[in-house]
Amino acid sequence: MEKMLRINMGADGGPKASSIPVGEYSGLAGRALTSALVSKEVPPLCHPLGAENKLVISPGMLSGSLAANSGRLSVGCKSPLTGGIKESNAGGMASQTLARLGYAAIVIEGKPSGDDLYTIFINKDGVNINVDNSLKGLGNYALVEKLKQQYSEKACYISIGPVGEMKLASASIACTDMECRPTRHAGRGGTGAVMGSKNVKAIILDDTGMGMRKPKDPDKFKEANKRWVDGLKKHPVTGEGLAAYGTNVLTNILNEAGGYPTHNFMWGRFENHTKISGETQAALETERGGNPTHGCHRGCVMRCSGIYMDKYGQYLTKQPEYETVWAHGGNCGIDDLDTIAMLDRLDDDYGIDTIEMGATIGVAMEAGLAKFGDGAAAINFVNQVGKGTDMGRILGSGAAVTGKVFGVERVPVVKGQSMPAYDPRAVHGIGVTYATSPMGADHTAGYAVGSNILGIGGKTDPLSPEGQIELSRNLQIATAAVDSTGMCLFIAFAVLDQPETFQALIDMINAFYGFNLTADDVAELGKSVLRNERAFNAAAGFTSAHDRLPGFFTRDALPPHNVKFKVTDAELDQVFNF
Amino acid sequence: MTIDLILYASLPKFVPGSVAGIPITVQAPDQTTVGVVLSQAGIPDDMRLILLVNGLSATRDQELRENDRLAVFPTIAGG
Structure with a gap:
């Protein structure tokens, strides 16, 4: 990964691609690279x-290698949703494929002057950029089906749906999974709108003829990877729990803990x-006849993904994640899994962030546009976003605009x-992360739920402000590093509990690159x-005024514990005092 | 006293006929601890668990009260 592909979509005479050395960004990958650039x-x-x-x-440092769970992709830009910097992270096959093609990053710059829609095809021989206006308006599923006929089922596809083409702030970027379905999304922050603004509909990655990336010290790498896999397999979460029930195993525990936001954050239980x-x-x-145990990319040993069939036994969507089930479920008062799965399918097809869409529907229901619990109305809202009606464009611009x-x-x-x-009132640590992350409200930026609720990586009282600043700070630092390795964030559950598994990860990076990093270097x-x-x-x-939660979290008590968010502004301002 | 015991995820396998999320009514003497209820339900003493009594984090040593809701999870995570 010593080269970078720069594509100027606004070049004279049409889009132009240049493969250049990574130069000053050498040694960086994933979120470290996207945010530096x-x-x-x-x-x-x-x-x-x-x-x-x-x-x-950008793929992560270990993407494209034999390192288990190294297939996470970072997508960075200035966010149309937040107006700040964005790194949105996705699974699927894109990260491994792009890394094996040798690119530390694809950088799409400039903007074409016309309305033509482009595809970018990348393989071992180089890059082809083509106009293909026949793809306009296609959903991600139909798009990938069409492109598979033209290219290959073995290729990987990074694409936007119609919501990205409309440049709405909730638009996602889809990556295909192991079955070549567009189910894994860089969801957050409207990255799909930025891709749409560059008139790029799809990037096709074909790594035929390219092997695995080779470590500098193969023997040490192999030995460290074995310790790594053993560590992931022996932890009850990464070894068993995620595979059996997926991420949605959290619904019941957040509900029991009174921190499950219900009816647009009115109550803590559904x-x-x-x-x-x-x-x-x-x-x-x-x-x-679906499957609750499935990896979102090759080389995953945790397999928290799954396959969801409709009532006729036909494929409908991938297993909706906890956040999706919550956003479209309890948050909207909807208690029907088939409705939620349909909403997930529509989100993936139109190319919409499921969290932003669900939160937006919750706000719309609060506004009286539909009743809480009305699944048909929720499906209608998402269809309006996908079709770009006036109402749909409002909803597709996110919860704040709505x-x-x-x-x-x-x-x-x-x-x-x-x-x-x-809900940050019942899970104070995650409230600190929501308030202060440079990404905007983002649970993955510093997952204090682990310590607050799940007893992983220590134990803190979720209803008290005590210890939450330090917890969120340390997790935000660790997460920024993990997001740079290409590792799935869920490895943190094992790494936080098992120091020897963290060491295996560092040893793997060192063996791969010939580095001598220590834990302190990773933190740095x-x-x-x-x-x-x-x-x-x-x-x-x-x-600092932007590092705050909305006022109702400190003013209105949340049932059943009747708690308010009690971390002070002065404390929030201490999160980044390093 | 009467306690509602609710088992989640893989734990119903220890109590035949129980279903995840459906309360099991347990009769127990006053001052019974969480640990005693768990042992009587056949859940191994050395199993790493997440324990919540009325939605608040609890330990095995904690004494239960009439009508308490004891929710029990194996170590789980997601996000």
């Missing part, structure tokens, strides 16, 4: 949909939680990005990523 090259005050913004797609829980979902998938348009105060966003499936990498991101946001106009 965006913070250095994108004017912080530019319009996110303008020619000055850049879309950076009475019909067992109807949409991971246990129920896994049993239904098995009964219908709240403004319809006069709703209770809008659960930070920096314009909607909160995921944990995470800090440097956050410094870049914070500097970009500051130059884009963000201040």
Whole structure:
């Protein structure tokens, strides 16, 4: 990965690709690379949909190697949703494939002057950029089916649906999975709108003829990878729990803990939680001939993904994730898994972030546009977004815009990005992360739920502000580093509990690159990523006033524990004091 | 006293006929601890668990009260 592919979509005479050495970004990958490049090259005050913004797609340090679970992709840009820097992370096959093609990043720059829609094909022989206006308006599923006929079923596809073409702020970028379905998305922050603004419909990656990336010290790497896999397999979460029930196993525990946001963050428990829980979902998938145990990319040993069949036994969508089931489920008062799975399918097809869409529907229901629990209305809302009606364009612009348009105060966003499936009043640690992450409200940026609720990586009281600043700080630093390795974030459950598994990861990186990194060096990498991101946001106009939760979280008590968010502003301002 | 015991994820396998998320009514003497209820349900003493009593984090040593809701999970995570 010593080269980078720069594609100027606005070049004279049409889009132009140049393969160049990574130069000053050498040694960086994943989020470290996307955030370094965006913070250095994108004017912080530019319009996110303008020619000055850049879309950076980067595999992680270990992607494309034999390292288990190394297939996460980072997508960076200035976000149309938040106005700040964005790194959105996706599974699927793209990261491994792009890394094996030898690219540390694809950087899509500039903007074409016309309306032509482009595809970018990359294989071992180089790059072809083609106009293909026949793809306009296609959903991700139909798009991939069509492109598979033209290219190959073995290729990997990175694409946008119609919502990306419309440049709406909730638009995602889809990556195909092991079955070549467009189910794994860089969902958050509107990266799909930036891809749409560059008139790029799809990137096709074909790594035929390219082997696995080779470590500098193969024997040490192999030995470290064995310890790594053993560590993941022996931990109860990464070895068993995720495979059996998927991420939706969290529904019941967040509900029991009173931190499951229900009816647009009105309550902390949803009475019909067992109807949409991971246990129920896994049993239904098995009964219908689907599969609750499935990896989103080759080389995954945790296999938290799954296959969801409809009531006729036909494929409908991948197993909806916990965040999706919550966003479209309890948050909207919907207790029917088939409705939620249909919403997931539509989100993936139109190319929409499931969290932003679900939170937006919750706000729309609060505004009285539909009743909580009305699944048909929720499906209609998403179809309107996909079709681009006037109402759909409002909803597709996210929860913050929808709240403004319809006069709703209770809008659960930070920096314009909607909160995921944990109420910060009952899970204080995640509230600190929501408030302060440079990404906007993002649970993955510092997953304090582990310590607050699940007893992983220590134990803290979820209802108290005590210890939450330090917890969130350490997790945000660690996460920024993990997001740079290409590793799935869920490895953290094993790494936080098992120091020897963390050491195996460091040993693997060192053996691969010939480095001598220590745990402190890994922490420093995470800090440097956050410094870049914070500097970009500051130059884009963000201040400490943006590192806050909406006022209702500190004013209105959340049942059943009747708690408010109690971390003070002064404490929040200490998160980044490193 | 009466306790509602709710087992989740893989734990119903220890109590034949139980279903994840459906409360099992347990009769127990006053001052019974969480650990005693778990042992009587056949859940191994050395199993790593997440314990919640009325939605609040609990330990095996904690004494239960009339009508408490004891929710029990194996170590799980997601996100």
